[in-house]
Amino acid sequence: MNKNRITQMKFTQLLRCAALIPLMAFASITTANDNLSSSLLSIWHKFAVGAVFTQTNDSEGNEVLMFSRHGNGKLQFLDAFATDGVGTSGGLGNQGALALSKDNDFLFVVNAGSNEITTFSVHKHGLKLVDKVPSGGERPISLSVFQDRLYVLNTGSDSINGFTFDHDGKLTPMAEAIRSLSGTETSAAQIQVSPWGDALVVTERATNLIDVFWLDDNGIPGEAVISPSVGTTPFGFDFDRRGHLVVSEAAGGADNASSVSSYNILETGQLEIISGAVPTTESAACWLITTPNGRFAYTTNTRSSSISGFRIERDGSLNLLDLDGVTGNTGEGTNPLDMAMSRNGRHLYAISPATEEIVAFRIRGNGSLKNIQSVTAAAPRINGLAAY
DSSP, X not given: OOHHXXXXXXXXXXXXXXXXXXXXXXXXXXXXXXXXOHHHHHHHHXXXXXXXXXXXXXXXXXXXXXXXXXXXSOEEEEEEEEOSSOOOSSOOOOSOSEEEOTTSSEEEEEETTTTEEEEEEEETTEEEEEEEEEOSSSSEEEEEEETTEEEEEEGGGTEEXXXXXXXXXXEEEOTTOOEEOSSXXXXXXXXXXXXXSSEEEEEETTTTEEEEEEBOTTOOBOOOEEEEOSSSSEEEEEEOTTOOEEEEEOGGGOTTOOEEEEEEEOTTSOEEEEEEEEEOSSSOEEEEEEOTTSSEEEEEEGGGTEEEEEEEOTTSOEEESSTTSOSEEOOTTOOOOOEEEOTTSOEEEEEETTTTEEEEEEEOTTSOEEEEEEEEOOOTTOEEEEEO
16 A cells, blocks of 8 residues: 555544544533533534424413534523413423424414414524414414414314414414314314325314314315224324324323324325224323334323334334333333424434423434433423424
């Protein structure tokens, strides 16, 4: 091997070693968050690749808590930002209290206590409040975004509503977009738009029903098409990349009775069962999220303080990843609720109001989870989670 080739190889090795130094430094920083100096924090935030958001749901004044996310998936608290609205200081029984626009330029947040929606513009080093509007109903708890449209579930009035937003994040109510759910006192949990923007789905916990609203070309919803849930207490849900609907079922919180189901949405708006009530073997499976590649779904089992993982087949059928139903542990007494995922699908986050923490996991190629961090959120009623 010639001398120039050897010199080049040594130089390349030096560059690789140099590139590892800041990563090693950040890794050591995250193990001692309480002792970080302001200068080290500034370096951390500067090199962040994303962010995670939750809200305090405080009845004295709602705030969004923002955490910088590093490439290794670990988080560091950045700051709190007032929504100019109020929460309820209680559980909302919901999924999706915060929602990001597709380009992550805007963050939308419910104020369940003041019946409002707040819009923030998102920047690497913080949030800026740009709008706040009435939700068009009572007790907004869940949001979903598609292109320049925002939809809200107002569970207190058992209704949905729609908005458009402009390049500044300003919200404008859609004309005639308010629609009723199946009835009253449905205890609806979540609203979400299908991947192609042609339908809205809402889960009703108290009635064991799932509503589908077809959307016209302008995004205006039609009347609800109502289907029974195959499992008891349908709660959180998500879509895989092929448009299959995957729903968690809490079974009223009964011991080890939770399950997850998957469906096709037919042209009539009715649901066709693919996998019906596949057991998690755990308790109170309430929140559910799928990976961006559509291969896996995860649900938090609140009473079991665990996460169950499922493999999603091409036809939408579900297979439990672990025979005991435990793909990840959040820690004894954590009672995990809402989840969010990094945009690259490599890291999963779950909130624990019981311990005022966000628990972070690395998602391995086979769908298994590795616990990498628990970071303090320092708010007893944190609700909802969004990430990029």
